[in-house]
Amino acid sequence: xxxxxxxxxxxxxxxxxxxxxxxxxxxxxxxxxxxxxxxxxxxxxxxxxxxxxxxxxxxxxxxxxxxxxxxxxxxxxxxxxxxxxxxxxxxxxxxxxxxxxxxxxxxxxxxxxxxxxxxxxxxxxxxxxxxxxxxxxxxxxxxxxxxxxxxxxxxxxxxxxxxxxxxxxxxxxxxxxxxxxxxxxxxxxxxxxxxxxxxxxxxxxxxxxxxxxxxxxxxxxxxxxxxx
Amino acid sequence: xxxxxxxxxxxxxxxxxxxxxxxxxxxxxxxxxxxxxxxxxxxxxxxxxxxxxxxxxxxxxxxxxxxxxxxxxxxxxxxxxxxxxxxxxxxxxxxxxxxxxxxxxxxxxxxxxxxxxxxxxxxxxxxxxxxxxxxxxxxxxxxxxxxxxxxxxxxxxxxxxxxxxxxxxxxxxxxxxxxxxxxxxxxxxxxxxxxxxxxxxxxxxxxxxxxxxxxxxxxxxxxxxxxxxxxxxxxxxxxxxxxxxxxxxxxxxxxxxxxxxx
Numbered sequence: 187x188x189x190x191x192x193x194x195x196x197x198x199x200x201x202x203x204x205x206x207x208x209x210x211x212x213x214x215x216x217x218x219x220x221x222x223x224x225x226x227x228x229x230x231x232x233x234x235x236x237x238x239x240x241x242x243x244x245x246x247x248x249x250x251x252x253x254x255x256x257x258x259x260x261x262x263x264x265x266x267x268x269x270x271x272x273x274x275x276x277x278x279x280x281x282x283x284x285x286x287x288x289x290x291x292x293x294x295x296x297x298x299x300x301x302x303x304x305x306x307x308x309x310x311x312x313x314x315x316x317x318x319x320x321x322x323x324x325x326x327x328x329x330x331x332x333x334x335x336x337x338x339x340x341x342x343x344x345x346x347x348x349x350x351x352x353x354x355x356x357x358x359x360x361x362x363x364x365x366x367x368x369x370x371x372x373x374x375x376x377x378x379x380x381x382x383x384x385x386x387x388x389x390x391x392x393x394x395x396x397x398x399x400x401x402x403x404x405x406x407x408x409x410x411x412x413x414x
Numbered sequence: 415x416x417x418x419x420x421x422x423x424x425x426x427x428x429x430x431x432x433x434x435x436x437x438x439x440x441x442x443x444x445x446x447x448x449x450x451x452x453x454x455x456x457x458x459x460x461x462x463x464x465x466x467x468x469x470x471x472x473x474x475x476x477x478x479x480x481x482x483x484x485x486x487x488x489x490x491x492x493x494x495x496x497x498x499x500x501x502x503x504x505x506x507x508x509x510x511x512x513x514x515x516x517x518x519x520x521x522x523x524x525x526x527x528x529x530x531x532x533x534x535x536x537x538x539x540x541x542x543x544x545x546x547x548x549x550x551x552x553x554x555x556x557x558x559x560x561x562x563x564x565x566x567x568x569x570x571x572x573x574x575x576x577x578x579x580x581x582x583x584x585x586x587x588x589x590x591x592x593x594x595x596x597x598x599x600x601x602x603x604x605x606x607x608x609x610x611x612x613x614x615x616x617x618x619x620x621x622x623x624x625x626x627x628x629x630x631x632x633x634x635x636x637x638x639x640x641x642x643x644x645x646x647x648x649x650x651x652x653x654x655x656x657x658x659x660x661x662x663x664x665x666x667x668x669x670x671x672x673x674x675x676x
Contacts, residue, residue: 201458209459273489277496280443280483362445362485372456372484375449375580376671378605380587 197382203373210369211390217286217365218352224291225351226344229298232256234328236299237306241314242324252299259296265357267293272361282361290351290358298347305340306332338409345402349395356391366390442478444469445499447487449580450552451604452667453505453523453632456484462670464663465503468522468634472501472650476643486579488554491515494635500643501636505598507556508633517638519647521631522660527557527618528602530581530595532588533611540619541626546572550584550592553577557596560627581605585613598630600668607672 198204232252239249259267271289272282279285309332317327359368370383377383446454446465454463461482473480485493487504494502495515505525508518531538538544544561551558558577564570578584581597585605588595595602602615618626634651636643654660 203459205459206456273492273496273498277498280481280498282483360486362483364484371579371583372448374586375582376451376456378582378586378609380583 193379193382196377196379197373197386206364206369206372207366207386207390209364210366210387213283213358213363214352214355214365215394217283217290217355217358217363218348220287221290221294221351221355222344222348224287225294225298225347226302228292228295229300229302230333232295232299233302233306234333236303238324238328256296256299259293264290264293264354265360268358268361282358282363286355286358286361286363290355294347294351298344301340301343301347302336305336305343308339309335341409342402342406345398345405349398349402352394352398353391440478441481442469442473442476442501443481443483443499444501444503445483445485445490445493446502446504447490447580448484449582450487450505450598450601451671452600452664454503455667455671457670463667464523464660465505465634467663468651468654468660469501469503471654472647475646475650486554487552491635494637497637500640501634501647503634505632506635507630509556509559512635516635517640517644518633518635519644519651520655521633522651522655523632523664524629525598525600525632526625526629527560527596527627528599528615529618530585530588530597530602530605530613530615531593533609533614535593535614538594539616540621540623541569542621544573544594544596545570547593548574548576548591550576550578550587550595552581552584552597553579555597556630557598561596585609588613600664604668604671 196203198207232255235245235248235252239245268286268289271292272285276285276288313331313335314327317331318324322330355365356367358365359371362368364372366387370387373383374380444466446461448454448456448461448463450463452463453465454461456462461484466482469482470480483499490499490502490504490506491512492515493499502516505523506512506518507525508521512518529538529544538547541564549561551561558575561570561573561575565573565575576584576587576592578587581595581601582605584592584595584597595605596618597605599617606613606615620626634647636647651660
């Protein structure tokens with residue numbers, strides 16, 4: 187019992203260390219959220235380019251770029267990508283949070299692209315044909331007929347992407363961002379007590395994932411309902 | 415399509431501008447790893463320590479705003495070289511290999527290698543006893559290089575290094591993942607003082623009692639091109655050494671780190 191009280195006191199109370207954990211939660215959530223937004227933006231662009239190329243063989247150059255991008259991003263570890271971003275691409279900046287957001291956003295984009303592409307493919311080709319025969323251009327058809335339905339299909343999957351980013355960002359301490367994991371390590375570097383900090387952050391991650399999962403499930407149900 | 419393209423370009427531009435915010439001219443960016451008391455550690459959620467006091471004095475002299483970043487120790491010298499950081503101040507031992515990459519200030523402190531073991535361990539008392547065991551070490555530090563060298567030249571045949579981000583993290587693994595931790599003198603003493611008698615520490619010596627390693631000196635590093643900054647740092651450091659400030663801070667932060675870690 188003493189061990190628990192003492193561990194708790196030294197991990198959270200002493201020197202107001204709980205503030206470090208709060209800062210960590212803030213940074214973890216912020217990086218995950220903005221990275222997801224960038225990921226969705228890039229992913230949507232890539233998915234549209236690839237789909238248009240497949241349907242009409244246009245946008246050859248953009249499609250080639252998209253292919254290279256997905257190959258590189260999906261073929262290298264995210265930590266390596268982050269280190270390259272931080273130490274080589276953005277060597278003139280030390281805004282680690284922003285570089286982290288961009289790095290994770292670019293990484294996430296490659297995966298979200300596949301999600302959105304699947305969403306677009308799931309929209310019946312008859313919808314596109316109908317749009318085209320009504321005189322809409324290919325771009326207009328994509329924008330006002332296919333994409334709205336595709337986005338509805340993939341919203342839960344994007345929620346899941348946010349959830350996995352929330353966990354993946356735990357490596358961002360590499361760049362010196364005080365995220366949840368780094369906060370725990372900072373405390374341990376003072377107390378040399380590993381139990382409380384690590385178990386605590388595990389529980390915090392778990393709690394966030396559990397809550398977010400609940401909302402994603404709810405969203406899935408809502409969206410399924412309106413289909414009928 | 416043009417619209418989308420211009421949107422992408424605009425976004426890219428905005429991101430570049432934002433990221434550029436980090437590269438201001440009126441700031442002095444210092445890289446450190448805040449897990450190395452008394453030189454740098456987190457106290458009341460702030461990074462404090464001897465190195466921090468020194469760079470504060472440098473920033474004051476230059477009339478610049480000080481920005482301290484807590485990064486991985488093994489990336490600090492590289493970041494100083496690439497210009498990402500103006501200064502690296504992390505109890506960095508001056509050695510030839512690092513001198514090839516960056517320029518060092520005059521030494522401001524010296525240290526020796528110490529070993530931390532569990533208090534009830536009576537088998538490990540000198541360098542020979544480190545043979546064939548697992549040794550916990552802060553990644554990229556001189557302790558790391560030294561033990562690594564001793565393993566390679568077979569002085570410590572069969573030993574393995576278990577790398578950690580901070581000496582205290584390595585100490586927390588004593589008795590489970592590692593049997594001994596090697597780190598710098600003051601850091602070792604603070605960890606032992608804070609362990610409620612769970613650990614003890616001693617100077618790393620050979621079996622015949624002679625020194626196992628040379629005395630090391632800490633320096634502050636800057637990019638080789640930044641001779642102006644180096645000159646200022648040396649002036650400030652000389653002043654702080656002459657009036658006894660560095661020695662005073664070493665004691666002050668030693669006490670601070672030890673009392674709250676108890």
